[in-house]
Amino acid sequence: MENQQISLSIRNVSKTYANGVQALRNVSLDIPTGMYGLLGPNGAGKSTLMRTLATLQEPDNGQIFLEGIDVLKHKEEVRQMLGYLPQEFGVYPGARAEDLLDYFAVLKGITSRASRRKVVAVLLKQTNLWDVRRQKLGGFSGGMRQRFGVAVALLGNPKLLIVDEPTAGLDPTERVRFLNLLSELGENSVVILSTHIVEDVSELCTHMAIINKGRILQEAEPLKAVKELQGMIWRCVAEKRALPSLEREHQVISTKLLGGRTVIHVYSEGDPGNGFELVQPDLEDVYFTTMAGCNRAQVEGVRV
Numbered sequence: 001m002e003n004q005q006i007s008l009s010i011r012n013v014s015k016t017y018a019n020g021v022q023a024l025r026n027v028s029l030d031i032p033t034g035m036y037g038l039l040g041p042n043g044a045g046k047s048t049l050m051r052t053l054a055t056l057q058e059p060d061n062g063q064i065f066l067e068g069i070d071v072l073k074h075k076e077e078v079r080q081m082l083g084y085l086p087q088e089f090g091v092y093p094g095a096r097a098e099d100l101l102d103y104f105a106v107l108k109g110i111t112s113r114a115s116r117r118k119v120v121a122v123l124l125k126q127t128n129l130w131d132v133r134r135q136k137l138g139g140f141s142g143g144m145r146q147r148f149g150v151a152v153a154l155l156g157n158p159k160l161l162i163v164d165e166p167t168a169g170l171d172p173t174e175r176v177r178f179l180n181l182l183s184e185l186g187e188n189s190v191v192i193l194s195t196h197i198v199e200d201v202s203e204l205c206t207h208m209a210i211i212n213k214g215r216i217l218q219e220a221e222p223l224k225a226v227k228e229l230q231g232m233i234w235r236c237v238a239e240k241r242a243l244p245s246l247e248r249e250h251q252v253i254s255t256k257l258l259g260g261r262t263v264i265h266v267y268s269e270g271d272p273g274n275g276f277e278l279v280q281p282d283l284e285d286v287y288f289t290t291m292a293g294c295n296r297a298q299v300e301g302v303r304v
Contacts, residue, residue, distance in 0.1 A: 005032070005033050006032075006033045006066075006067060006159045006160070006188075006189060006190050007030065007031065007032055007033070007066075007067065007190070008029075008030075008031040008053070008064070008065070008066050008160060008190050008192075009029075009030055009031075009063075009064070009065040009066075010027055010028055010029045010030075010031070010049075010053075010062070010063075010064050011028050011062055011063045011064070011065075012026045012027070012028055012061065012062045012063070013026070013027045013028070013049070013052065013059045013061070013062030013063075013064065014026055014027070014059060014060050014061050014062055014214075015045075015048055015052065015057075015059045015060055015214075016060055022213075022214050023045045023048040023214050024045050024048055024049060024052075024059065024214045025045075025213075025214040025215045026062075026215075027045075027049060027062070027211075027214070027215075027216055028216070029209055029216065029219060031190055031192065031207070032190070032207065033186070033188070033189065033190055034186045034187075034190070034191070034205075034206050034207065035182065035183060035186040035191050035193060035204045035205045035206060035207075036190065036191065036192050036193065036205055036206075036207050036208065036209075037193050037195065037200065037201030037204065037205035037207070037208035037209070037222075038050075038192060038193065038194045038195070038208070038209055038211060039195060039196070039198065039201050039208055039209070039210050039211070039287060040196060040210060040211035040212050041196055041212060041291075042196055044196075044211045044212045044213065044214070045211055045212075045213070045214040045215075046164070046165075046194040046195075046196075046211060047087060047164055047165075047194065048214075049194075049211070050084075050086075050162050050164045050192070050194050051086075052064070053071065053160070053162055053192070054082060054084040054086075054162055055071065055072075055075040055078055055079055055082070056084075058072065059072070066078055066081060066159065066160055066190075067081070067159065069081075078160075080109075080156065081158055081159040081160060082158050082159075082160050082161075082162070083150075083152075083153030083154055083155070083156075083158035083160070083161040083162070084153055084161075084162045085146070085149040085150055085152075085153045085161075085162065085163045085164065085166060086164050087164040087165040087168075089145065089146070089149040091137040091138075091140075091145055091148065091149075092137060093136060093137055093138025094136055094137075094138060095136065095137055096133070096134050096135065096136055096137075097124065097129055097132060097133050097134070097135060097136075097137060097140075097148055098120055098124060098133040098134065100137065100148075101120045101123065101124065101148070101151055101152065101155075102116050102117075102120050104152045104155060105119055105120060105155055108155040108156050109156070110155070110156075119155065123151040123154055123155070124151060126151070126154070126181075126184075127147040127148065127150055127151045127154075127181060128147060128177065128181070129144065129147055129148060129151065132144065141174065142169050142170055142171075142174065143170045143171070143173075143174025143175070143177060143178055144174075146166055146167075146170065146174075146178055147177075147178060147181065149166075150163070150178075150181060150182075150185075154185070158189060159189055159190065160189065160190045160192070161185060161189050161190070161191045161192070162191075162192045162194070163182065163191070163192070163193055163194065164194045165194060165195055165196070166178060166182070166193070166195070167179065167195065167197060167200055168195075168196075168197070179200065179203060179204055182204060183204055186204075193205060198283050198284045198287050201222065201283060202222060202282070202283040202284075205222060206221060206222070207219075207220075207221055207222075208220060208221075208222050208225075210286075210287060210290045210291070212291060217290050217291070218286075218290045220286075222283050222286070225283070225286045226281050226282060226283055226285075226286055228286075229267075229281035229285055229286060229289060230280075230281065231269075231278065232267055232268060232269055232281070233253075233265055233266075233267060233278070233279055233280075233281040233285045233289075234265070234266050234267075234268055234271075234272050234276035234277065234278055234279065235263065235264065235265055235266075235276060235277055235278075235279040236263075236264050236274065236275050236276045236277065237258065237261050237262070237263050237264070238261065238262055238264060238275075239261060239262070240261070240262050242262075243255065243262055243264070246264060246266075246274065249272075249274070250266040250268065250272050250274070250276075251266055251267045251268060251292065251294055252264055252265070252266050253265050253266060253267050253285065253288040253289050253291075253292045253294065254284070254285070254288040265279070265285060265288070267289050267292070267294040
């Protein structure tokens with residue numbers, strides 16, 4: 001099957017809730033076929049944007065187009081092209097996996113029993129749940145429930161698949177299995193991965209955006225964004241009590257504990273001294289540098 005090039009265009013989308021929280025502020029993105037990471041902390045506006053794209057809520061203003069179709073004006077048409085796995089995916093614990101997937105297939109409009117049987121079998125095998133198809137969902141692990149959610153989302157061969165915080169709470173083995181599944185799905189669809197976990201984006205996504213407080217801070221290709229930080233990320237290991245003075249003297253972008261001491265990363269275009277050594281940047285450094293507002297001119301220069 002030839003790869004289909006599908007695109008999603010988001011233009012100046014804003015949303016303010018009744019309590020005054022401005023969840024989205026003039027968000028504009030161009031999202032191509034493949035895995036696209038939307039990275040940001042909790043409360044950044046990721047889920048609001050995902051629900052809007054999934055036609056579950058209206059923005060205050062802005063436009064969204066999927067393959068030239070106005071998402072906000074033609075919701076029913078878009079829903080036929082859409083798969084959505086929300087952050088909280090409820091299941092019926094007493095239902096067997098194949099029975100519940102068959103039920104969802106009916107809701108999706110697959111009325112032929114033979115067609116449903118074939119589709120259900122294909123999706124359960126694709127999500128590695130075929131061997132447990134007769135088990136009740138109440139006995140599934142977190143990762144198995146997430147993969148079942150993907151199976152439901154894939155009914156009808158969606159052109160746009162939205163997954164919101166899919167790896168939160170998964171153990172390392174389930175996380176790898178789940179990410180491998182998502183990477184396969186990005187070959188012929190737009191797959192948007194909304195997450196606060198940097199590793200999910202670095203391992204999967206060819207394009208990404210960083211969002212905070214409802215604003216897009218950076219839109220880039222992860223590898224290019226990392227390359228832009230070459231020669232600007234410095235590291236030292238210090239006692240915790242030294243951190244306040246280092247924060248006064250340098251642009252500290254991240255700190256983490258390691259063996260009782262503090263590993264400090266700073267952004268600097270020249271040698272900051274104080275025992276700092278130059279290190280190879282990674283996507284985590286891109287994320288924290290962007291969140292800290294460092295090097296804004298260069299950050300905007302890597303938009304793609």
